[in-house]
Amino acid sequence: MAATKASAARNTRTKKKERKNIAAGT
Incomplete structure (x- = not known):
């Protein structure tokens, strides 16, 4: 569960980074 x-x-951190990129x- 911890994993x-x-x-x-x-995942959320990567998504935020992707959105910023x-x-x-653009």
Whole structure:
């Protein structure tokens, strides 16, 4: 369960980074 929580937090962080990259690209 702890691993799932950690991966979920990492996923949200990566998504935020991706969104920032997309915004920077446009």
